[in-house]
Amino acid sequence: MVGVIGAGAASPQGEDWAYEVGRLIALRGAVLVCGGLGGVMAAACRGCVEAGGETLGILPGPEGQAANPWVTHPVVTNMGHARNVIIAHTAQALVAVEGEYGTLSEIAIALKLGRTVAALGGWPGIRGVSYVDSPAAAVDLIFQHL
Amino acid sequence: MVGVIGAGAASPQGEDWAYEVGRLIALRGAVLVCGGLGGVMAAACRGCVEAGGETLGILPGPEGQAANPWVTHPVVTNMGHARNVIIAHTAQALVAVEGEYGTLSEIAIALKLGRTVAALGGWPGIRGVSYVDSPAAAVDLIFQHL
């Protein structure tokens, strides 16, 4: 179970990275877990599903329909940002793609839990994060630590 | 996404009912969602998986390993009983098999959310619950309302 975290609004490069990360997670045979919404989350889910994988979307609101179309298994929490903590607990390792404050909170909780976090773009200078420069490097690093 | 709720300790009949409910959910092509632990939860997951289905276990503690062996997709919340609320939100309809206070809390939240709840044994006299006397009747009733 590998997490992909990132903002609902992503740059074109962020979306490309996320798609490729999702695809590589599927090829490794892992399940992708994310926040289930748009941007990085949707691109990663799409990459995963188009490569034959499965995706768990841990949704912040009360409606499963809010999930992006590539979430195969929606989990409806209605707990707002507290769902970020569930993502960090459920994923055994995580890839952060760009990201805003919500992503930073997920990085922080994941590091607190001792998870490996690989980052592509986004929050620099966070002690404990492994900064990488390609989706392949991110996924390689994650799986070395699982 | 159909929920099966019930206690971690079940009677032999409760386990048989739960196994059969899980099996019938799989045959309908739905995903089973439950609390991921033992008793009714384990029996239902086993029935579902042995019939080729998938199971989401929404776990109360911090460790995915606490899931019973038939949980195909563990979700780790570390939120204790608050995970019951996530089960009620995630399931579009639920079958309660026997059950203790935790199950009663799930029934209550599910009814609050307008979900159909079919009950086999367990908490009698709860306004809004559909009491049935067999796993087949429970699953039929659930799918009529989906």
Added chain:
Amino acid sequence: MVGVIGAGAASPQGEDWAYEVGRLIALRGAVLVCGGLGGVMAAACRGCVEAGGETLGILPGPEGQAANPWVTHPVVTNMGHARNVIIAHTAQALVAVEGEYGTLSEIAIALKLGRTVAALGGWPGIRGVSYVDSPAAAVDLIFQHL
């Protein structure tokens, strides 16, 4: 810390009962904890505050302003019904006044945690609940068990 639970819409008698329960909690020197909204919650908070007491309102939404005017200490969870679980954990004993499904979920979690629950009106026949017929009897019973 004593909980008062009940629906956002109460009967006139329910509101009278809740007001008196709140007043008696304040006279005992305890802090009242509730869901912070209207109906039973507002009446109980008002009774408590008008007798010089303090009230903790554990709110389901994202805004502290949703609290009724007699909540002295609002806690903003943005976790929807999962805040019911926090009320059950925070209160050392609880009085239920009438109540709908949300109240039933709080009763269930409180009993699961081994709390004393006194009920005035509302959900009959729940094993473990102490049914009483006056606010004074409810508060007496609660404090005998603290």
Added chain:
Amino acid sequence: MVGVIGAGAASPQGEDWAYEVGRLIALRGAVLVCGGLGGVMAAACRGCVEAGGETLGILPGPEGQAANPWVTHPVVTNMGHARNVIIAHTAQALVAVEGEYGTLSEIAIALKLGRTVAALGGWPGIRGVSYVDSPAAAVDLIFQHL
């Protein structure tokens, strides 16, 4: 309602800062909200209570007794790190004193919610945080934005 966030293990300077921040919050007539445990949380609560103030401790575990002795109003969540999100929602502005990953998660959620966050020591370089060099500067800044 002003938050003070920081780790359960603080440096001597961190504890001094936290104590002074708590004291100044009390002198302003605000209620202090924190995670209710040791280190920065305990020092801030002590400073607040010794100056006549009130303190809300949003606890991660299932037991109110885990609160430090200067928590006047314990809130028991049993939700682990998800309680950090409740602190960010409940506080209208926050002071971070040093801090580890848990504190970083609280800073992130607070910024996501548009709260003012003043930081003394600890996580540098987080866009949106107001870095200050004394408890008085932190509290002045917080109250200018309330």
